[in-house]
Amino acid sequence: MANLKTVHVADPMAWLDSLARPESLQALAAFALCLFLAWLMVWGLRRLLRGHELKILLGHQLVDGVLFPILLLGLTFVARTLLTEDHPLAVFDILLPVCTSLAVIRLGVKVLQVAFSGAVFVRALERTISWLAWACVVLWVTGILPLVLGELEQIHWKLGGTLVSVRTLIEGALTAGAVLIVVLWISAAIEARLLKSATGSDLSLRKVISNTVRAMLMFVGLLMALSSVGIDLTALSVLGGAVGVGIGFGLQKLAANYVSGFVILAERSVRIGDTVKVDGFEGRITDIKARYTVIRSPNGRESIVPNELMITQRVENMTLSDAKLAQTVIVLVAYDSPVDQVIGLLLQACSSQERVLADPAPSVALSAFGADGLEFTVSYWFEDPASGLLNLKSDIHLAILKALKAHQIEIPYPQRVVHLQPPP
Structure with missing residues (x-):
């Protein structure tokens, strides 16, 4: 059997005829079974995790979370593997892109809702992701997308020692967006899990762990995006050296504040909720950021103290060992x-x-x-x-x-x- 693109573009009636064959009907029945199994798994997991549901994975209803489309995609892939051992089936060339698009849309929507809760631009981003995903599915099924990608591949230029095309730039942008969504998903889940029941001294340590994990995931995602575009990562060594020199000379104070912030959060010499006196200003610590610490006095005034001062100067902590x-x-x-x-x-x-x-x-x-x-x-x-x-x-x-x-x-x-x- 010819592939989907050739059959559809050359002879649409032959493609429709292939969908009416008994093998295709068998594939549709298998897909219906996959739908039922995915729904049953999510239902069973919701029953098992009653009162402790993961809103991103399970959603508020049975099929509005991320877990349902991911399970459906996996089961459909398994069904295609089992049913297409002898010959390919054109129906799976439609079902798999549809399932993939559904999983991408649900993942993007749920992550944006959690990461940017209440933001006005979230709704517009959700619609953009949905339209782009379904447009890609339609173009792929009709066979237009491979042709367009092939033409975009021909538009290229040389950037240093790397050959860059429009297709690689688009794929890199999509990879960067996908990595950003996954990073926000994982970091939001980790932060919610770590800070859910943290109080006192544990709150500062768990917060630095959450910030460190998010920064590492973003860095790995950036490297993956650059690699997908085709940029040689060894070329970043020169940029890394330049950035190091800039930090050493021009950004010394800024780097010192960031390093001091991680030291404060790690060693817990001062914690959120402590009453301290720094540089003549006395109050309670309300927040510890990577660069500065916020101290609120009893009269409502707030002081933003660079973290370097919290390390290099004398700090009176009235509640370090106890609150008396x-x-x-x-x-x-x-x-x-x-x-x-x-x-x-x-x-x-x-x-x-x-x-x-x-x-x-x-x-x-x-x-x-x-x-x-x-x-x-x-x-x-x-x-x-x-x-x-x-x-x-x-x-x-x-x-x-x-x-x-x-x-x-x-x-x-x-x-x-x-x-x-x-x-x-």
């Missing part, structure tokens, strides 16, 4: 005040605050004999710095002031004695 912080309050009372009663009132004022920890318990010490009165230092611990530091100290100040006034304990004013010398 200590504060001190200094109180001055008159010399004739009852010391034991003052200590009790100060401890009671601290213990009355819900944020103050009972273990370790607040403590009061007579720290100095001041010029105007007795100086007491009150120390206490708390473990939620994200709720604010100054507000807790203010509440304790108010409680101490109220307690001292209620018991008529004097907070002395500064007293100075001025001696006036009589004029000579």
Whole structure:
């Protein structure tokens, strides 16, 4: 039997006659069986993974995910292998491109929906992928696509030592797009899986793993795309050397920030959620990027700190080993005040605050004999710095002031004695 392209272009009636043969009807029955088996497999997997469904693979319905068209394509390929051992069947030259196009469309649509959730351009990209895929199927079935590719192959030019044609450029662009979709698919699945239940210190480490995997996949995809175009990858050694020199001289600070970012995420010296003080700015770390770290202060201001500063300068991490912080309050009372009663009132004022920890318990010490009165230092611990530091100290100040006034304990004013010398 002639191939599909020759039969269709030369004699359409002969091609239609080949589809009406018993072998073709047998192939259609096998394809129907493949449809049923693919549907049954997806249904069984959905039942097995109830409550833990993979939306990209399985979708919201039985046949709107990626798994169904991939299983259908694989089963159809197996059926063609089993049924065309003696002679080829033209019907499979239609079924396989259709299944391939369906798999490409579903994969592209699902990956774009996950990778760019809510973006306005996703709908346009979905339609573009669908139209291109079905157009390629129609051109392939009618035999026009091989002819067009052959003509595009004749349009070529020499780029350095490589012969580049329009066909290789188109194939390279399609390969790059396919690789990008696969990379987004894999990286989105990995990131969702890694960050789903990560908290605290694990969140930073899993995030750097996700970013590293995505960067490596993108690099491998770029090499595959360049290789598909026909560009010799050994020629990239010169470009790599130039880029290395540029990084060494012109992009030294930028490279240092990126390297510092990976070091911070890997060693977890600072983590998302820690309360830190860097270069006089104090706040809570809300995000750690590859180049910079975002610190948010209690008043809502955010500071973007280059990661190099987090490595080369002193950083005060108030929650590195644990979330407990200590504060001190200094109180001055008159010399004739009852010391034991003052200590009790100060401890009671601290213990009355819900944020103050009972273990370790607040403590009061007579720290100095001041010029105007007795100086007491009150120390206490708390473990939620994200709720604010100054507000807790203010509440304790108010409680101490109220307690001292209620018991008529004097907070002395500064007293100075001025001696006036009589004029000579």
